[in-house]
Amino acid sequence: MTNDDNGRRLRLGMIGGGRAGSIGGSHRAAARMDGHWEIVAGVFSRDAAASAEIARTLHIEAARAYRGHAEMAEREAARPDGIDAVTICTHNDTHFDIACAFLEAGIPVICDKPLTTSVEKARALVERTAKARVLFAVTHTYSGYPMVRMAREMIAAGELGAIRSVQVEYASQYQAASAGEDDWQNDPRRSGPLGVVAGTGTHAHHLAEFVTGLRVESLAADLASLVEGHRLDDHAGMLLRLENGARGLLWNTTVAPGNENGLRIRVYGSRGGLEWDQEHPNHMRFTPLGGQSTLFSRGGPAASAQARRATRVPAGHPEGYLEAFANLYADIAAAIRSPRRRLDDVAFPTVLDGARGVAFMFAALRSAQENGRFVSLDYRAAGA
The missing domain is CATH 3.40.50.720 (NAD(P)-binding Rossmann-like Domain)
Known part of the structure; x- marks a missing residue:
């Protein structure tokens, strides 16, 4: 590049x-x-x-x-x-x-x-x-990772068939101890009314929608503050209903010792399934229905066009978080430099994705306040 x-x-x-x-x-x-x-x-x-x-x-x-x-x-x-x-x-x-x-x-x-x-x-x-x-x-x-972009391509091309089930999790341990006075993510004046759901749950929600190409239409959420002194949620479990009728599970916590930055997604369709783990980002596992699992490598011979475009070094040389971040900045630069760019057709997350994340946050809050009933995501109210 x-x-x-x-x-x-x-x-x-x-x-x-x-x-x-x-x-x-x-x-x-x-x-x-x-x-x-x-x-x-x-x-x-x-x-x-x-x-x-x-x-x-x-x-x-x-x-x-x-x-x-x-x-x-x-x-x-x-x-x-x-x-x-x-x-x-x-x-x-x-x-x-x-x-x-x-x-x-x-x-x-x-x-x-x-x-x-x-x-x-x-x-x-x-x-x-x-x-x-x-x-x-x-x-x-996380939408900048090569293997995430390859997963999106495979699903869009129909290689998994009709999507039936999505499981996404974002588990970490950084709030497992009691909150310190300078923890702004535990302060509703600065963080807003949501804690873990706003901090890392929005990443999990976006990853599910980005990879599958499907919107989450409604969800049922259980939010909790499990650590003494936490004023905002530090743990969340959700059932998801996607627009094509698929079902999903989302687990999101910051109080799980042993989990450093555990973002993971698994997607299952009528023709196969795939899984990707952010702590081991250079590989993605794909299993066709009735067939042998294949481990795709970032930079490998079977990598897709989008994955190759987002790759800097050959397979076996690890790339990670900063490189994924850099892919977003490279995509943004290309869009700014293009005088004929379409603002509604870009490779990186936009204000519409951000607004959908906010709709997700507040649907989760409302569901939890109403004892976990299913709540529709108010995309129209968010402008997305």
């Missing part, structure tokens, strides 16, 4: 992504990996001095280390060398206001999930994006 022939890297701004967590560093590494982007502006902390210091270490000129997102949107839109896109990697409750400021300025947006903390705000972002006619990407990183 090489830089575009137009002679320059795209200019990227960043809101958030300071030293407190790893997500800012992941965004920066992924954006830079293929030479498509350079980071030239940002607001990296609510503390102006800290933000300026981070900008200095990132070799960003002082004039483009801004005090706030509104100032940055206005000034970058007015510059002849202004940013080509902004990345938002801040707390959940801030996404909406920041995204609106850059959409108003006509600047494409790349936003972490969950998109917003309410269905109403998700719908508003869908509408504002359509009005602004600029690109809006949501970083559901």
Whole structure:
């Protein structure tokens, strides 16, 4: 993968992504990996001095280390060398206001999930994006893995037949101990009304829809806070009903010792089944009905066209999370550079995917509040 022939890297701004967590560093590494982007502006902390210091270490000129997102949107839109896109990697409750400021300025947006903390705000972002006619990407990183894209291709081509069952899980251990005072994901003021479902459940939901090409139409959810001191859900189990009549199971927890980043999906159809595990991402197992299982390798001779396009090194050389993240940034760069791009036909997750994730979150919350009854996902209310 090489830089575009137009002679320059795209200019990227960043809101958030300071030293407190790893997500800012992941965004920066992924954006830079293929030479498509350079980071030239940002607001990296609510503390102006800290933000300026981070900008200095990132070799960003002082004039483009801004005090706030509104100032940055206005000034970058007015510059002849202004940013080509902004990345938002801040707390959940801030996404909406920041995204609106850059959409108003006509600047494409790349936003972490969950998109917003309410269905109403998700719908508003869908509408504002359509009005602004600029690109809006949501970083559901796992859709960037080569084997995930191959699984999607195989299902779309009918190799599994009619999809009957989907099992997806996202298990981790990072909240298995009592919450610390600085755990913003346990703070409803910053995270919103949902915990694990917003944090990693939205990834599981998106993966199920991305791979199968099917929407989740309704769900029945049991949410719980199992660790003392947790104010938001840290454990969820759900039954899913997909639009073609298929059934699904979703298990989502942050309190499972021994699970580091256990995102896994299994899909079964009338002609076969497949499974993929994020902690072993370079392989995918496919079993045709009545046949022998095949283990497909990223970079191997049987890899699909989409998988090969998302691959950098030969089979046997591991690729993982940062490379998948970089695939999203490469796809976004290609879409921005294409003057005839269709904003509704892109390879990466968009504001519509983000809005569907918000619809999923609040359907789960409502179902749990109503003793686990099936609740329809309000896609229309979310604008998706």
